Amino acid sequence: xxxxxxxxxxxxxxxxxxxxxxxxxxxxxxxxxxxxxxxxxxxxxxxxxxxxxxxxxxxxxxxxxxxxxxxxxxxxxxxxxxxxxxxxxxxxxxxxxxxxxxxxxxxxxxxxxxxxxxxxxxxxxxxxxxxxxxxxxxxxxxxxxxxxxxxxxxxxxxxxxxxxxxxxxxxxxxxx
Amino acid sequence: xxxxxxxxxxxxxxxxxxxxxxxxxxxxxxxxxxxxxxxxxxxxxxxxxxxxxxxxxxxxxxxxxxxxxxxxxxxxxxxxxxxxxxxxxxxxxxx
Numbered sequence: 001x002x003x004x005x006x007x008x009x010x011x012x013x014x015x016x017x018x019x020x021x022x023x024x025x026x027x028x029x030x031x032x033x034x035x036x037x038x039x040x041x042x043x044x045x046x047x048x049x050x051x052x053x054x055x056x057x058x059x060x061x062x063x064x065x066x067x068x069x070x071x072x073x074x075x076x077x078x079x080x081x082x083x084x085x086x087x088x089x090x091x092x093x094x095x096x097x098x099x100x101x102x103x104x105x106x107x108x109x110x111x112x113x114x115x116x117x118x119x120x121x122x123x124x125x126x127x128x129x130x131x132x133x134x135x136x137x138x139x140x141x142x143x144x145x146x147x148x149x150x151x152x153x154x155x156x157x158x159x160x161x162x163x164x165x166x167x168x169x170x171x172x173x174x175x176x
Numbered sequence: 177x178x179x180x181x182x183x184x185x186x187x188x189x190x191x192x193x194x195x196x197x198x199x200x201x202x203x204x205x206x207x208x209x210x211x212x213x214x215x216x217x218x219x220x221x222x223x224x225x226x227x228x229x230x231x232x233x234x235x236x237x238x239x240x241x242x243x244x245x246x247x248x249x250x251x252x253x254x255x256x257x258x259x260x261x262x263x264x265x266x267x268x269x270x271x
Contacts, residue, residue, distance in 0.1 A: 016265065026194060
């Protein structure tokens with residue numbers, strides 16, 4: 001998932017260029033936010049986490065290993081932040097209850113299919129949801145997804161397979 | 177082979193391709209993080225200098241008697257990293 005000019009922008013950003021980093025944010029914000037929106041409860045939470053992920057990526061630009069795409073790096077950070085956010089939400093059961101009561105009002109999906117798909121996605125365990133988001137909803141390779149999620153390749157494939165099967169069963173579509 | 181599940185995901189784009197508001201928000205957060213980091217570094221340096229100055233004053237008193245402009249010189253020298261940082265950022269921001 002490398003975009004043209006990413007390597008140049010990344011090397012400039014590593015040297016301290018704000019313009020280059022802003023260009024990287026512009027090129028990859030859609031992918032990172034879309035990934036997070038499928039993982040967390042509300043779009044607002046997803047955008048907050050995406051912002052944090054980009055800021056963390058900025059502070060750790062020198063840690064990107066050679067050959068790793070910027071998008072893979074940011075999505076990895078975003079996934080870990082989403083997991084931490086989930087743990088935080090679990091700890092606060094009262095806040096959970098408040099959030100669940102607000103959730104129906106806050107979400108106004110534009111399409112009936114989307115609502116069904118979102119609802120079906122929410123029933124998956126977070127690892128399956130993340131794997132399906134990356135490899136089915138987006139066009140990440142299994143290897144990239146494994147790098148982002150920090151899981152073995154076989155585990156990622158298994159998550160995708162199980163997630164797909166469950167989604168197809170819930171949505172009533174054929175599992176191709 | 178058509179993939180029904182992929183088609184459902186693709187049916188509605190979740191996030192716009194460009195979102196200037198989000199990008200500006202991220203860059204503002206980066207700026208805040210950079211500011212906090214710099215302030216932290218400056219506080220550490222200032223405290224180190226203060227402690228070192230207090231600790232070393234008895235030892236360097238004879239030198240300061242001869243070189244009374246030394247503190248001013250040290251302050252001027254300490255501005256050089258800031259000048260470097262400004263010049264580097266200006267180079268990248270050049271249109």
